Amino acid sequence: MRPTTRREPPPGRSVHVTREGAWWVAVATAMAAIGWYKTIPPLLLLGYAMLALFALNAWLARRQLRGLTATRAAHAPVYAGEPVRVSLRLRNDGPSAATAGVRGSQLDQLFENVPAGGEVERGETRTFAERGVVGGEAPRVWADFPLGLVRFEAPGTPGGELLVLPALGSVDLVGFRRWVRREAGVEGRSRRQAARAAADRADLRGVRDYRPGDGLRDIHWKTTARRGEPFVREYDAAPDPELLLVVEPWLPPAPTPADAENLEAALSLAASVVRAWCLAGGTRVTVAVAGDDPVRRSSTPSEAAARFLLAPLATLSGSDRPAPPDPIGPAARSERVVVSSRPASPLAAALGRATGRPFAAVSPADAPAWYQAGPR
Known part of the structure; x- marks a missing residue:
């Protein structure tokens, strides 16, 4: 989806500080505050350096998402109880290699060093116990490289749902x-109805001489009467x-x-x-x-x-x-x-x-x- 203005992120994009990032910011802020209050320049500089690394991590994580597209691999329907490999794909149309993760229903995969212009597929073998639809909503692509302090997320491409059919006996x-x-x-019908049902399943080819074992109901009585000897109907294979x-x-x-x-x-x-x-x-x-x-x-x-x-x-x-x-x-x-x-x-x-x-x-x-x- 497109952003409404240049300053606003696309709908569905999000950014949040990880738990490690929150602790990082808290420690860096405390060190900078103590260094400034106690006039301890090394401690103050260390606090500033940690905050700078936090900002660098945010910039790099956001940069990783540029040109990344996450999709689910298409699958034929499977039966409940049948093992199937469920996969996610990540395509990198950005200018450089990228490290990011893709999270979808049932899966969360990390893709390391996806080359520019490349596409990587990763997945796991799963078994679904009940029929229904797995996936369908857009997967989420995320990046918190290199320190894992700030995570940026963006929606992938919807589709690739997996149909799970009823279990088999x-x-x-x-x-x-x-x-x-x-x-x-x-069952329950007359002989005439049964004969008509049988005739429905085959086409009449002609008549031939009677042979021992031929059924009486197959006798062609008009030809038999005219020729003076028994003739029977002959059918194509039903x-x-x-x-x-x-x-x-x-x-x-x-x-x-x-x-x-x-x-x-x-x-x-x-x-x-x-x-x-x-x-x-x-x-x-x-x-x-x-x-x-x-x-x-x-x-x-x-x-x-x-x-x-x-x-x-x-x-x-x-x-x-x-x-x-x-x-x-x-x-x-x-x-x-x-x-x-x-x-x-x-x-x-x-x-x-x-x-x-x-x-x-x-x-x-x-x-x-x-x-x-x-x-x-």
Whole structure:
């Protein structure tokens, strides 16, 4: 930010005397006073010399800040409990080498002898136990070189926040797929509906001669009657389904600590499913987050894609009336799942009515056999 006049420091700049500096000034003043009162020239000169060093320290510290810019290094989102290196950068556009420190949330680093025109990065490995946002506000660059008696501070460049995603558990993807197909697949439907659902997943290529082991429902009766021998339908290989996962962050109007814990557990379950699907590769993933500000993201599967898809969960807050995005996503050729913080969520039935496709619903209270929650 720019100063309003030449005489005023830029907003956010500050200067203060350190504890050592306060003692230094007190001792120097006492020595000068005693030397003047008792007429002891060496003591008087020593007091004056100490005060002069104090002033020199203030001038040098302020000079160190000229041309220094502090920033946070950008990071991809991380999962709660995942080690990550959090770094600060200091760039020196001044005329000479500088020694200064940079203080940001979670970090305080000293940069010694940063060359003119150079940039140095320093950091530490940290682990964050809870989801959320780390940093974002501007770091502070400070200098008290060389004696540490007076410290000047100035704001750095904001940004470089770190998104901490929900903690991960382990998912048996084969068991998950089997559960989805049982819950939102052909269970409870007629054979004709089941056959129609199967046909939706593949394109009809033509007909061929019947072979032992072919299903009776695949027989093409018109061709069989015309030719006098059995013929069956032949399909192209059915494409693997995509994943459509809807996150419902439900909380009652007056949530208890147990309600908040259920929300965190539901977000961890959703994050674990999405990451397991993305690591397995294959088909596209869509994550729809219900809430006061609904979000929908889609991507082809990869480790980076999982973090992109789950980024909205880092700052997600609960709602007693979470609304899903509209449109919800590709329901026709997807495994459709609602992950909710409440058991028997009505959102799954509502989405089923809206799309004409059934949705499976799961919450942490259901304790699904295919999911193991991680340590908290």
